[in-house]
Amino acid sequence: MIKDRLLTVLPILVLVLLAAAVLEAQAQPNRSLRIVVRTAGEVSKYGDLLRVHGVIHGEIRELNAVVMEVSENSVKTLMKLPFVKHVELDEEYSALSEVTWNVEMINATIVWTTYSSTYGDAAYGYDDSIRVAVIDTGIDYSHEDLQGSVSWCVVSLNNGKTFYRGTNLKNCKDANGHGTHVAGIIAARLNGIGVAGVAPKAYLYAVRVLSPSGSGYASDVARGIIEATKGPDGVPGSLDDADVISMSLGGPDSILLRDAVAYAYGYNVTLVAASGNEGASYPSYPALYPEVIAVGAIDINYNAPAWSNRNPDFVAPGVNILSTYPNNRYAYMSGTSMACPHVSATVALIQALRLASGLPKLTPEEVKTVLAETVVDLGSSGFDDVYGYGLIDAYEATVSSLSG
Numbered sequence: 497m498i499k500d501r502l503l504t505v506l507p508i509l510v511l512v513l514l515a516a517a518v519l520e521a522q523a524q525p526n527r528s529l530r531i532v533v534r535t536a537g538e539v540s541k542y543g544d545l546l547r548v549h550g551v552i553h554g555e556i557r558e559l560n561a562v563v564m565e566v567s568e569n570s571v572k573t574l575m576k577l578p579f580v581k582h583v584e585l586d587e588e589y590s591a592l593s594e595v596t597w598n599v600e601m602i603n604a605t606i607v608w609t610t611y612s613s614t615y616g617d618a619a620y621g622y623d624d625s626i627r628v629a630v631i632d633t634g635i636d637y638s639h640e641d642l643q644g645s646v647s648w649c650v651v652s653l654n655n656g657k658t659f660y661r662g663t664n665l666k667n668c669k670d671a672n673g674h675g676t677h678v679a680g681i682i683a684a685r686l687n688g689i690g691v692a693g694v695a696p697k698a699y700l701y702a703v704r705v706l707s708p709s710g711s712g713y714a715s716d717v718a719r720g721i722i723e724a725t726k727g728p729d730g731v732p733g734s735l736d737d738a739d740v741i742s743m744s745l746g747g748p749d750s751i752l753l754r755d756a757v758a759y760a761y762g763y764n765v766t767l768v769a770a771s772g773n774e775g776a777s778y779p780s781y782p783a784l785y786p787e788v789i790a791v792g793a794i795d796i797n798y799n800a801p802a803w804s805n806r807n808p809d810f811v812a813p814g815v816n817i818l819s820t821y822p823n824n825r826y827a828y829m830s831g832t833s834m835a836c837p838h839v840s841a842t843v844a845l846i847q848a849l850r851l852a853s854g855l856p857k858l859t860p861e862e863v864k865t866v867l868a869e870t871v872v873d874l875g876s877s878g879f880d881d882v883y884g885y886g887l888i889d890a891y892e893a894t895v896s897s898l899s900g
Contacts, residue, residue: 500674500744500773500829500830500831500832500833500834527567527568528565528566528567528568529565529566529567529568529571529585530553530563530564530565530585530586531563531564531565531566531571531574531583531584531585531586532561532562532563532564532583532584532585532586533546533561533562533564533574533580533582533583534559534560534561534580534581534582534583534584535560535561535562535579535580535581536560536578536579536580536581537560537579538557538560539555539556539557539560539561539562540555540557541579542562542579543562545577545579546562546564546574549564549566549570549573549574550564550565550566550567550570551564551565551566552564553565560581563586571583594686594688594689594690594691594692595691595692596691596692596817596818597796597813598681598796598812598813598817598838599692599693599694601796601813601887602694602812602813602838602842602887602888602889602890603889603890603891603892604694604695604841604842604845604890604891606890606891607619607845607849607890607891607894608620608686610891611849611894615849615852615853616852617697618848618849618851618852619845619848619849620686620695620696620697620698620845621683621694621695621696621697621698621841621844621845621848622697622698622699622848623847623848623851623852625735625736625739625851626698626699626739626844626847626848626851627647627648627699627700627701627727627736627737627738627739627740628682628683628695628698628699628700628701628738628739628740628741628742628840628841628843628844629700629701629703629720629724629738629740629741629742630675630678630679630682630700630701630702630703630742630744630837631703631705631717631720631721631724631741631742631743631745632670632674632675632678632679632703632704632705632706632743632744632745633670633671633672633673633674633675633676633704633706633707633708633710634651634668634669634670634671634672634675634676634702634704635668635669635670635675635676635679635700635702636669636670636676636820636821636822636823637665637668637669637702639676639680639820639821639822639823639824640687640689640690640824641680641684641685641687641689641690641691641820641826642676642679642680642683642684642685642700642820643685643687644685645679645683645685645698645699645700646665646668646679646699646700646701646702647663647699647700647701648661648662648663648701648702648727648728649661649662649663649664649665649667649668649701649702649703649704650668650701650702650703650704650720650723650724651667651668651704651705652703652704652705652715652716652719652720652723653704653705653707653712653716654713654716655713655715655716656715656716656719659719661723661728662728663728665702667704668702668703668704670704670822671708671822672706672707672708672709672710673821673822673827674706674710674744674829674833675702675704675706676819676820676821676822677817677819677820677821677827677829677833677834678742678744678819678833678834678836678837679693679700679702679820679837680693680819680820680821680826681693681694681817681819681834681837681838681841682694682695682698682700682742682837682840682841682844683695683696683697683698683699683700683841684696684819684820685697690820690826691818691819691820691826693819693841694837694838694841694842694845694890695841695842695844695845695848698841698844698845698848701724701727701738703720703723703724704720705717705719705720705745706745712745714747714750714752714753715752717743717745717753717756717782718750718752718753718755718756719756721741721753721756721757721759721760721767722756722759722760724737724738724741724760724765725737725738725741725759725760725763725765732759732763733763737763737765738760738765739765739766739843739844739847739857740765740766740767740768740840740843740844740847741760741765741766741767741768741840742768742769742836742837742840743767743768743769743770743782743783743788743836744769744770744831744832744833744834744836744837745769745770745833746769746770746771746772746779746780746781746782746783747780747781748780748781749781749784750781753781753782754781754782754785757782757785757787757788758787760787761787761860764857764859764860765860766789766843766860766863767782767785767787767788767789767860768788768789768791768836768837768839768840768843769782769783769788769789769790769791769836770783770790770791770831770832770833770835770836771783771790771791771792771793771804771805771806771807771808771832771835772804772805772832773793773803773804773805773831773832773833774803774805775802775803775804775805776805776806777805777806777807777881778805778806778807779792779805779807779808780805783805783808787860789809789810789839789863789864789867790807790808790809790810790884791808791809791810791811791812791814791832791835791836791838791839791888792804792805792806792808792810792811792812792814792832792835792882792883792884793811793812793813793814793815793830793831793832793834793835794811794812794813794814794815794835794874794883794887795813795814795815795816796813796815796816798874798887800882800883801814801815801830804832804835805832806881806882807881807884808832808883808884809864809867809868809884809885810839810867810868810871810883810884810885810886810887810888811835811874811883811884811886811887811888812835812836812838812839812887812888813834813835813838814830814831814832814833814834814835815830815834816828816830817829817830817834819834838888839867839888841890842867842888842890842893843863845890845894846858846863846866846893846894846897849894849897849898850897850898853898855898858897866893866896866897867885867888867893868885869896870889870892870893870895870896871885871886871887871888871889871892872886872887872889873885873886874886874887
């Protein structure tokens with residue numbers, strides 16, 4: 497069952513105030529200021545009187561406001577005029593950055609800028625044979641920031657009573673929001689809107705094994721792992737298999753689930769899972785299986801929250817993460833579920849760039865070694881129970897993976 501924290505749902509366009517609208521006489525005398533003057537009556541009556549003090553750039557008559565360019569010395573004079581109700585700086589606003597702090601924290605953007613001129617879209621996670629399977633509540637494939645990212649779909653619910661595999665993506669529509677949020681962290685498109693994922697040109701498989709309430713059975717998770725490993729052609733070990741399986745879910749041990757993980761690992765699928773949000777001493781399953789990379793959470797200040805299960809392999813941003821949400825919305829969520837896809841997407845970047853450079857894909861064991869050798873070591877030196885080996889570093893991992 498998923499137990500992540502949904503904090504806020506945001507509209508598509510978010511504006512952020514860059515400076516407080518405080519008028520102070522601290523700058524050089526007579527510098528030019530852009531101000532908004534609000535009048536006590538209809539602003540059109542006072543145009544000539546205002547022009548004496550500066551240049552009028554425009555009016556908002558419905559609000560009795562006029563935008564002016566004036567010298568700093570004129571501001572105090574304007575404020576004393578009997579018909580002037582209020583004067584404030586006309587402050588500058590900007591769209592919220594598409595690339596959020598968490599993507600920059602793991603140095604994914606450096607991968608893009610360093611390798612895109614040489615390897616093109618592979619620097620953003622694209623290769624025609626690379627797929628990341630998101631085993632979750634489904635994905636809102638119609639979201640404007642996930643357009644074209646999902647190419648295939650599997651559904652296994654209610655102990656397999658509801659089952660589907662194919663390209664009718666409507667069957668994997670996300671009625672919860674969790675899977676869409678995870679998908680955005682991996683592959684939200686770098687398209688000038690919303691947010692950007694760690695691997696913004698990667699392809700995804702939507703594997704829906706959790707119900708709209710966010711819960712499911714071990715048998716459905718196991719079935720999802722098997723189907724993702726076989727891919728659309730139904731044959732494991734072929735080019736259309738999932739290269740990475742991302743599991744932002746957890747629960748108790750299961751022999752069936754353990755065997756499914758071993759099955760995928762045997763076909764060189766890299767498995768990544770959330771460590772869990774119970775504040776436990778060890779990760780939940782499947783993260784605790786040795787074949788799976790377990791990911792804990794940290795916040796923007798590199799602190800691990802108390803609820804992030806201890807003894808993960810690695811940590812990644814997992815607190816207040818902004819990502820895609822159903823119906824063209826965006827949401828802040830917290831949990832190791834949000835940390836997990838940062839690592840899954842990093843693996844996609846590594847494998848895509850390996851192929852683009854003429855090298856073979858790394859095995860799951862090699863992937864884990866590269867990640868461990870290139871982390872940002874946090875906490876105690878070396879492996880520790882809070883941060884594992886440390887914070888994932890997509891750029892350093894990529895550099896290491898391309899060295900041989």
